[in-house]
Amino acid sequence: MTNENQAELNGFAKLGISGALLKATIAAGFTEPKPIQVESIPAQLEGRDILGIAQTGSGKTAAFALPILSKIIALGTKRRPKTARALILAPTRELAVQIEDTIKVLAKGAHISTALVLGGVSRFSQVKKIGPGVDVLIATPGRLTDLVREGDVILADTQWLVLDEADRMLDMGFINDVKRIAKATAKFRQTALFSATMPAEIAELAQGLLRDPVRVEVAPQGTTAAEIRQSVVLARTKQKRKILSDMLADETMRSVIVFARTKHGADRVTRDLERDGFEAAVIHGNKSQNARQKALNGFRDGSVRILVATDIAARGIDVPGISHVVNFDLPDEAESYVHRIGRTGRNGADGIAVTLVDPSENSKLKQVERIIRMKLPVDADHLGQPDPQRPAGEHRMPQPANDDAGERRQGRPNGQRGRGNGGNGGGGKPRFAKGGDHGAPKGDKPEGRKPFRGKRRGFGGGKPKARAA
Numbered sequence: 390m391t392n393e394n395q396a397e398l399n400g401f402a403k404l405g406i407s408g409a410l411l412k413a414t415i416a417a418g419f420t421e422p423k424p425i426q427v428e429s430i431p432a433q434l435e436g437r438d439i440l441g442i443a444q445t446g447s448g449k450t451a452a453f454a455l456p457i458l459s460k461i462i463a464l465g466t467k468r469r470p471k472t473a474r475a476l477i478l479a480p481t482r483e484l485a486v487q488i489e490d491t492i493k494v495l496a497k498g499a500h501i502s503t504a505l506v507l508g509g510v511s512r513f514s515q516v517k518k519i520g521p522g523v524d525v526l527i528a529t530p531g532r533l534t535d536l537v538r539e540g541d542v543i544l545a546d547t548q549w550l551v552l553d554e555a556d557r558m559l560d561m562g563f564i565n566d567v568k569r570i571a572k573a574t575a576k577f578r579q580t581a582l583f584s585a586t587m588p589a590e591i592a593e594l595a596q597g598l599l600r601d602p603v604r605v606e607v608a609p610q611g612t613t614a615a616e617i618r619q620s621v622v623l624a625r626t627k628q629k630r631k632i633l634s635d636m637l638a639d640e641t642m643r644s645v646i647v648f649a650r651t652k653h654g655a656d657r658v659t660r661d662l663e664r665d666g667f668e669a670a671v672i673h674g675n676k677s678q679n680a681r682q683k684a685l686n687g688f689r690d691g692s693v694r695i696l697v698a699t700d701i702a703a704r705g706i707d708v709p710g711i712s713h714v715v716n717f718d719l720p721d722e723a724e725s726y727v728h729r730i731g732r733t734g735r736n737g738a739d740g741i742a743v744t745l746v747d748p749s750e751n752s753k754l755k756q757v758e759r760i761i762r763m764k765l766p767v768d769a770d771h772l773g774q775p776d777p778q779r780p781a782g783e784h785r786m787p788q789p790a791n792d793d794a795g796e797r798r799q800g801r802p803n804g805q806r807g808r809g810n811g812g813n814g815g816g817g818k819p820r821f822a823k824g825g826d827h828g829a830p831k832g833d834k835p836e837g838r839k840p841f842r843g844k845r846r847g848f849g850g851g852k853p854k855a856r857a858a
């Protein structure tokens with residue numbers, strides 16, 4: 390069969406995707422569109438705003454990328470300097486990088502230019518790349534706010550705006566930046582909001598960004614992917630280390646992501662795993678951007694079997710083949726649970742998600758069960774057993790891994806960023822109080838929780854002192 394014949398039969402062609410874009414989509418292995426793609430691509434091609442809800446790993450990236458790419462290809466190559474035709478905002482740098490990679494694959498051969506704007510790395514190359522103007526800019530809000538304020542990026546010609554992980558982009562940590570950015574885009578822009586979760590109060594906020602939107606809901610918000618087998622293990626915090634190590638001794642756990650609530654917790658879990666003879670990489674907001682991306686890349690290429698992470702890795706990250714997600718503790722926001730476990734069971738693959746629950750976390754568990762609308766089965770109950778002994782020779786202050794005391798001890802006044810500023814990397818001077826671009830709140834709060842909302846300057850406020858996000 391010729392390529393053209395294949396293209397004719399392809400379901401994406403029926404949705405209105407054609408030419409080089411269709412070819413690249415097929416070459417990427419996308420033979421048939423997923424439900425969210427079927428339901429949302431035609432409406433977006435018609436120019437409609439959209440609020441798209443579908444489970445984790447169900448193809449939302451292509452659902453928003455393909456229609457935009459299709460429209461941009463029709464426009465030709467003329468662009469004004471420093472402008473972007475389409476802007477995709479994401480909550481973490483790693484997710485922004487991944488979205489750009491996906492777009493490059495989907496638009497291969499279609500002469501689409503892309504650029505990334507994100508914190509933690511040099512802004513020089515970013516400014517240079519966007520200098521001649523680009524088709525698609527993928528950004529985290531903090532750094533983009535800086536570059537717009539400094540006149541290095543102009544959003545006035547931006548006709549397409551996407552908020553990936555939209556509920557996260559509209560919560561307290563990001564909303565001020567996002568609103569300001571949205572306001573700076575073209576008057577008649579088309580807007581798309583996508584996520585697997587969308588609490589009602591955030592959905593209401595979202596209406597402010599949308600014009601007569603189509604709401605596409607493949608499954609009710611909060612629905613977890615059917616392929617994930619979920620369970621809980623009841624265990625006191627002091628028992629969790631041994632339980633995790635015993636679990637990981639099973640080699641069928643091929644590729645495991647272990648979530649911890651705080652950065653210190655993640656470090657502690659990693660250290661304990663290493664003491665117990667496991668190799669593990671860690672990713673959280675106190676690591677340099679280089680270290681963050683290196684840990685994720687190692688996990689992606691299979692050289693790292695165990696990745697310990699905070700909620701900066703909970704959303705959007707697509708690493709095919711993650712066999713297990715272990716929640717060492719429960720997240721503060723129930724929605725995070727949906728995203729965390731959604732790192733496995735993607736794109737039709739099977740996955741297993743196990744959550745270790747201390748009795749003090751019972752109310753969080755209830756909240757999770759409420760938003761996923763299902764009761765999690767108990768796989769094992771260790772509560773009747775004694776606490777394990779610490780291995781000989783290990784001395785340290787007793788400190789449960791799901792306790793953020795460490796963060797509190799080294800905590801800074803709310804909203805004030807010191808050196809290292811919560812892991813955005815770079816920048817030593819105090820920053821403006823705001824949510825980081827990585828979803829990591831500052832100071833004494835657990836990673837992934839709503840950060841302090843401080844006063845910020847608008848775009849007109851002149852050069853900021855030092856911003857890394």
Ligand SMILES: Nc1ncnc2c1ncn2[C@@H]1O[C@H](COP(=O)(O)OP(=O)(O)OP(=O)(O)O)[C@@H](O)[C@H]1O
Pocket residue numbers: 418419420421422423426443444445446447448449450451584585704705706707709731732735736
């Ligand atoms: N039509 C398709 N055919 C085959 N594979 C696809 C198709 N659409 C998407 N995929 C693949 O499915 C995987 C998950 O897609 P994607 O990351 O877009 O999910 P998502 O819905 O954004 O998930 P999350 O809510 O976790 O961000 C990716 O590896 C992607 O390449």
Ligand SMILES: [Mg+2]
Pocket residue numbers: 449450553705
């Ligand atoms: Mg996604």
